[in-house]
Amino acid sequence: DIVLVIVDLSLSNDSGDVRSALEAISLVISFFFLIDVLLRVYVEGFKVYFSSKLNIIDACIVVVTLVVTMIYAFSDLSGASLIPRVVTFLRSLRILILVRIFRLASQKKELEKVTRRMVSENKRRYQKDGFDLDLTYVTERVIAMSFPSSGKQALYRNPIREVARFLDTKHVDHYKVFNLCSEKGYDPKFFHYRVERIMIDDHNVPSLEDMLRYTACVREWMAADSRNVIAIHCKGGKERTGTACSSMIVFKCETKPVGNGSDLKVKIIVKRELAFQCVCAKQQNCAVFPDTGNNAVIISLQEGPVVTGDVKVMFESSAGLPKGYEDCPFYFWFNTSFVENNRLYLSREELDNPHKSKTWDIYKEDFGVTLSFTDP
Structure with missing residues (x-):
C-alpha cells in the first residue's frame, strides 16, 4: 500500500x-x-x-x-x-x-499470540515466566500440549523453538516428548532426540499394541528418575493427547486414588530420623488390603521397624488432599508407653490437620487411624 x-x-x-x-x-x-x-x-x-x-x-x-x-x-x-x-x-x-x-x-508477535489464543479456544495456556504456549500440566510429571510447529503453522500453534526453550528451562535433561500424530512429524534434534512417535490417526483411537508400547515406554522413563517428565501432543492437543494422558493417570505412572489407599505414602520417624517408609501405590515395603465393607484400608508393613519412645508417623498423598502442617495431609505423634494390648487408636480429632473443623468436609466423623503392633 x-x-x-x-x-x-x-x-x-x-x-x-x-x-x-x-x-x-x-x-x-x-x-x-x-x-x-x-x-x-x-x-x-x-x-x-x-x-x-x-x-x-x-x-x-x-x-x-x-x-x-x-x-x-x-x-x-x-x-x-x-x-x-x-x-x-x-x-x-x-x-x-x-x-x-x-x-x-x-506487533507481529502480538498478532501471533492473538491468533494462537483463538485456535486454542478455551484450553488452558501456560502464561508464566515469559512463555505463552498452548500447554498445561495434567500432573506434576505429565504435560499436554498442541503440536510443536514451524513455518506458517507456528503463527497459530506452538512454535517448536519456544516449546524446546520451555522444556529445556523447566525440565532440562529430564523430559521426553511423545508425538501421537500419524500425519506429520518434525526433526527430533529440537528435543535432543528424546522423541517417541506413536502413529495414531486423527479422530481415531490407538491400537492396543501401540497403547501397551506407549505405556511401557512411559513407565520405564518415569522409573529411571523421579525428576523425569513426559510431554504429550497430537495436532490440537485434545482427543489423542487426552487418551494418552488418561491412560497414564489410570495406569501405574500417576495412579489416582480410587478409595483403596493406593495414593498413600507412610513415613515413620524416630529420634528425628526416617526409620521406615512405604509406598502403597507400588506396594513397596507394605501390602495394601482395601476393606470396602468397613470403609477402611489395611496397610501391612513388611519388615517394619522396632520403635520405642516418641514416634512420629506421617501420611503423604498423591491424590491432591489439602496439605497442612508438616506439608502433608495428616500426621501424629505417640509414645510407645501409651500402647496397650499392642493396639492404639487415634480419632479424627487426635490427628494433626484433620483435627481442624475446616477439613471435616474431607475427613468425616468416623475417620481415624488404628495402629497394631507385634512384639519384636
Whole structure:
C-alpha cells in the first residue's frame, strides 16, 4: 500500500483506468486492516482492547482511512478541480494507513499470540515466566500440549523453538516428548532426540499394541528418575493427547486414588530420623488390603521397624488432599508407653490437620487411624 499511495499521488487526473485499479486494491487492504482490528476486539474483549490509547488511535486510523478510501473510490470527484486542495487532502490523508502498516509490523508477535489464543479456544495456556504456549500440566510429571510447529503453522500453534526453550528451562535433561500424530512429524534434534512417535490417526483411537508400547515406554522413563517428565501432543492437543494422558493417570505412572489407599505414602520417624517408609501405590515395603465393607484400608508393613519412645508417623498423598502442617495431609505423634494390648487408636480429632473443623468436609466423623503392633 505504500507503493499504491505514492503512485496514486503522482498520477495525473487523466489516468482513470490505472487509478481505478489502485483504488480497488487499496480498498481491499483497508478492509483487511478493519477485519484485523475486529478480530483483536473479539479475542481480547471490547473493554480490554480499548483500554490502551494506542489501540484507540490504531482503530481510528483504520476507520478513517477506510472511509476516505471508500469516498475516493465510489464518489465522483471530477468536478473537484474547482477545489484542488480538497482532493489533495483526501489523497494525502491515505498516508495515515502507513502508520497502521508500521504498527502492524511492530506487533507481529502480538498478532501471533492473538491468533494462537483463538485456535486454542478455551484450553488452558501456560502464561508464566515469559512463555505463552498452548500447554498445561495434567500432573506434576505429565504435560499436554498442541503440536510443536514451524513455518506458517507456528503463527497459530506452538512454535517448536519456544516449546524446546520451555522444556529445556523447566525440565532440562529430564523430559521426553511423545508425538501421537500419524500425519506429520518434525526433526527430533529440537528435543535432543528424546522423541517417541506413536502413529495414531486423527479422530481415531490407538491400537492396543501401540497403547501397551506407549505405556511401557512411559513407565520405564518415569522409573529411571523421579525428576523425569513426559510431554504429550497430537495436532490440537485434545482427543489423542487426552487418551494418552488418561491412560497414564489410570495406569501405574500417576495412579489416582480410587478409595483403596493406593495414593498413600507412610513415613515413620524416630529420634528425628526416617526409620521406615512405604509406598502403597507400588506396594513397596507394605501390602495394601482395601476393606470396602468397613470403609477402611489395611496397610501391612513388611519388615517394619522396632520403635520405642516418641514416634512420629506421617501420611503423604498423591491424590491432591489439602496439605497442612508438616506439608502433608495428616500426621501424629505417640509414645510407645501409651500402647496397650499392642493396639492404639487415634480419632479424627487426635490427628494433626484433620483435627481442624475446616477439613471435616474431607475427613468425616468416623475417620481415624488404628495402629497394631507385634512384639519384636
